[in-house]
Amino acid sequence: MKAALLHGPSDIRVMDIDPPEPEPDEVIVRVVRYAPYGTDLGAYKNEGGKYIKDYPTGIGADFSGVVEKTGSAVLGFDIGDRVSALAMAHCGQCRNCRAGKTNICLDDSFLNAGRQVCCQTHTRVMARKLAKLPEGVSFEDAAMLGGIVDALNAFEMMKPQVGETIAVVGVGAMGWGAVGTAKAAGLRVIAVGGTGKRSKLARAVGADHLVPITSHGEEVSAAVLALAPDGVDCVMETSASDWGVAQCFSIVTPGGRIALTGAPAPLPITPWQLVHKEVAIFGVRAGHHQDLALKVIADGKIDLKPSITHRLALEDAPEAFRLLTGPESQDVGRVIIEVTDP
Template identity: 25%
Template sequence: MKAVRVHGPGDVRLDEVEAPVAGERDVVVRVAAAGICGSDVTYVRTGGVAAPATEPFGLGHELAGTVETVGAAVQGIRPGDRVIVNPMGDGNAIGAGVPEGAFAPWLLVREATLGGAIHRIPDDLSFDRAALAEPLSVSLHAVNRSEAKPGDRVVLFGAGPIGLGILIFLKQRGITDIAVVDTTDHRLDRARRLGATLTVNPDRQDLREALGVAFGTGELFGWPVVNATHWFEVTGSAAVVDSIVALAPFHARMVLVAVHHDPVPVNFQMALGKEMTIVTSMAYPDEFPDVIAAIEGGVDLSPMISHVLPFADFEAAFATAQDRHASAKVLVTFDD
């Protein structure tokens, strides 16, 4: 079968590999849809997860499909089950430095358990929507870490797929005052479709002024501030961290969701004076079931998806996913 694998920095190939065979405690999933993540782009650029890998590894970790074969010792999972795969479940690390990756027609899931790596979905849930469960789980974990509640005022920097997912779950939590900041107009349009109260493009608008009109302004120790309670950083930009610390008011909460690949200087004098709470959010230790329930409940996910391309066009799909001015979530689909 054909499988996308990373061979080194900037070296991603469509290789011919053996189709997987399930061991006694494994399952093989026939992939129907898989999303391209910013992490995939970073892994290709790096040639590995954190450093260049010594062996080629499979790419892709956001997927849904149908169980093809089941090992003799696997319980509760049957061939034909329509499923979402948690790539980190049951000790797997799918698409993160191991041979298995989602960009292949069949995927081996090791030591598979129902509710661990394998989550069953109903027949009427499309695979395109189901494949969004992984990035949405990242988003929900960030919202959980934020402890945001109705009545809070939120500024969300970054309207890519993770940021849009955060917006979805903030709205579900009853939070109505949400400003989304991004330099890409089509992503801001997607945020408006999902219910953002205010969208700001700082390339064309004064950020402090626009946020101040929405949330009010104040002053602390001579520092002008914007009266928003929660600030999400989903861009990976050091300049955004600096802006948040500068703009946030007393007792504000900053949630760092994006990966910063270089050290980021922080004005801790200002953060200290404001008694800011700085929270980091990584992956999704417990969120998969709640996300699946939200998807099954009919939450509108259409603004998150910008492109759906067949696996045969993976090269074009991957190029599109790297162009933030042209894309949101790019999905790759496989023939039945």
């Protein structure tokens, strides 16, 4: 089988490897479509060795495909099923898993068990991470679940109300997914960020207003507040940058809610400032609403395909990652790797 393997930072090569065999609770999925996500770009660059310790290794988390083999203990999935998968492993037994919150599984040995890999023709997946694709959901749709699943998790905590204004800070794979999810939830959506075509792609997936930036790190809170003079009700930060977090606290309304997905620096707010503004802050560690995300797509409420700008074959995986991380990335939307034919 073919696999795109990382051999070092920004060094990805497509090669032949032995096909995987499933453990009793696993299935082998033939990967049909894979859409690189922000986390994958972090793993690809692996700055400071933060993501990957041992090379060579596979890459990729968000994919769709067809079940080709099932382990001896797998129930509920059969050969030929069209499926997607959650990015993170989970135990399925703990209190949080039983409540459906598999992304905060209490058993660290699962969450830290190693990354999903899918930029390859076949991959091993724990059956409990899978969902079957409903009628009307394409392999391409299902390879872009990440941003929707993350946003649904954030919304469960922020509880945005129909008609409220949300700012999605950062326009990338997660940002476009969050914009589409916010629009489907009946919110007024301001997409903040993007230096090139990326900002305009936010409009294509549902943003009502765009606040692009001309260079990274540009302060744009005044432009956002011109659109929401009382401040923004909900803010979802998707760039995992100190810039993005700073924008959140500058634009949120008193009594508003902020969902964060990462950033290195301490929060730019003191406890007293938080108290005076009565702002609620939520940490969002990926998500778990896989079936709901698929249903929302099947119902026609979210379509992220307008954010796709490139479709490449598995052999061109090095080019895909070069596009997504190189100087022209400001004009690159979602990239779909067509791993095998449906």
